[in-house]
Structure formats: C-alpha cells, structure tokens
Amino acid sequence: DVKVTQSSRYLVKRTGEKVFLECVQDMDHENMFWYRQDPGLGLRLIYFSYDVKMKEKGDIPEGYSVSREKKERFSLILESASTNQTSMYLCASCGTDNTGELFFGEGSRLTVL
Amino acid sequence: AQSVTQLDSHVSVSEGTPVLLRCNYSSSYSPSLFWYVQHPNKGLQLLLKYTSAATLVKGINGFEAEFKKSETSFHLTKPSAHMSDAAEYFCVVSGGYSTLTFGKGTMLLVSP
Numbered sequence: 001d002v003k004v005t006q007s008s009r010y011l012v013k014r015t016g017e018k019v020f021l022e023c024v025q026d027m028d029h030e031n032m033f034w035y036r037q038d039p040g041l042g043l044r045l046i047y048f049s050y051d052v053k054m055k056e057k058g059d060i061p062e063g064y065s066v067s068r069e070k071k072e073r074f075s076l077i078l079e080s081a082s083t084n085q086t087s088m089y090l091c092a093s094c095g096t097d098n099t100g101e102l103f104f105g106e107g108s109r110l111t112v113l
Numbered sequence: 114a115q116s117v118t119q120l121d122s123h124v125s126v127s128e129g130t131p132v133l134l135r136c137n138y139s140s141s142y143s144p145s146l147f148w149y150v151q152h153p154n155k156g157l158q159l160l161l162k163y164t165s166a167a168t169l170v171k172g173i174n175g176f177e178a179e180f181k182k183s184e185t186s187f188h189l190t191k192p193s194a195h196m197s198d199a200a201e202y203f204c205v206v207s208g209g210y211s212t213l214t215f216g217k218g219t220m221l222l223v224s225p
Binding site: 004040041042043044045090092101102104105106107 | 122147149154155156157158159162203213215216217218
C-alpha cells in the first residue's frame with residue numbers, strides 16, 4: 001500500500017520558534033509538494049520539488065523554506081513561526097506521469113501561540 | 114491560466130438520497146480534472162479523474178462525474194448517499210503536476 005507519512009500530526013509552537021515538518025514517501029516518486037489548507041481557502045501550494053536538492057516556489061512561499069536531501073524526504077521549515085502560520089499542512093507526492101494525481105499524507109496541524 | 118469554482122460551500126442530504134456537488138472550471142487548454150475527498154483529520158484521497166478519455170468517469174464508493182466541455186463543468190454525483198460519505202470534497206483542474214488548482218471545497222453533510 002502506497003504511503004506518504006507526515007511524522008507530526010499535531011504541533012503547538014510559540015511565535016518566533018523554528019519549526020520543522022517532515023514528510024516521507026515510499027513510492028519512489030520524483031515530485032513532492034507542501035500545501036497549506038485553511039477553511040474557505042482550499043489548498044494553496046507553498047513549495048514543490050521535482051528532484052533531490054531541487055525546489056520551486058508555489059503560490060505562497062513567503063515565510064517558508066524547504067529541504068530535499070533525499071528522494072523520499074521533503075521537509076518544510078518555518079524559520080520564525082508566526083500566528084498567521086497556524087494551519088493544516090499537507091504533504092503530497094506524485095510520479096513523473098504528469099497526470100496530476102497526487103498522494104497525500106494525513107496532515108500536520110500546527111498551532112502557533 | 115486556469116481556475117476552478119465549487120458552487121456550493123456546503124451541501125446537506127439525507128441518507129439514501131442523491132448527491133450532486135457542482136464544479137465549474139476554466140482552462141486555456143484541455144485539462145485533466147479530479148475530485149478528491151477528505152474525511153475529518155485525514156489527508157485527501159483521489160475519488161476519480163478525467164484525462165480526456167470517456168466523458169463519464171466512475172470513481173470509488175459509487176461516485177461518478179461527467180465532463181461537459183460546452184458547460185465547462187465537472188459535477189460529482191452519487192445515486193444514494195451513505196453516512197460514510199460525509200466529508201469535504203475538492204474539485205481540481207490540472208495542467209500538469211506543478212499547475213494544479215484546487216477548488217475551495219464543498220462540505221457534504223449526510224443526515225440519517
């Protein structure tokens with residue numbers, strides 16, 4: 001069974017803290033994505049990566065960075081968390097068939113106090 | 114450029130009655146279209162996809178959707194709702210994996 005695993009389901013952090021969200025996929029997918037999900041706004045793309053050490057900005061990259069040192073792992077980093085980054089973060093992956101079918105993790109719900 | 118509009122933020126049905134979730138899209142080329150479902154505190158799961166083959170697409174759990182180019186619509190239907198269908202549904206248009214556009218979601222509420 002294919003799997004995208006987000007190690008932290010729920011996190012509570014304080015303003016100014018550095019936050020790491022980890023995502024691992026076991027499908028040997030080239031492409032990985034980080035989305036942010038907020039009520040009434042749907043999913044918005046933060047960053048994506050199409051290969052190891054490669055990254056591309058999505059629609060809302062400000063305040064975030066990413067790291068892809070290994071094919072299976074894609075990390076989202078909040079250098080200095082702020083309250084407006086309180087949200088659900090979803091990781092996804094897909095292969096190179098380019099149909100747009102994504103496989104999602106279960107999400108990491110981050111609260112910044 | 115592409116966009117997707119889910120016409121209802123919430124839809125309420127009774128168990129056993131039909132479900133209709135509406136989605137309109139715009140795209141400057143022939144798009145791929147998807148419906149995803151998200152159950153509470155879970156990630157998104159693919160329900161069905163249209164990729165320029167048959168215009169009537171069947172998905173999991175009895176859902177289907179019809180691609181209508183003249184109406185730029187891709188509405189999701191199910192003949193008979195089940196309590197387990199209560200979830201949030203997202204319509205997605207794709208011009209390739211890096212150009213996915215998600216709708217804002219429709220919450221389906223199913224009452225006994």
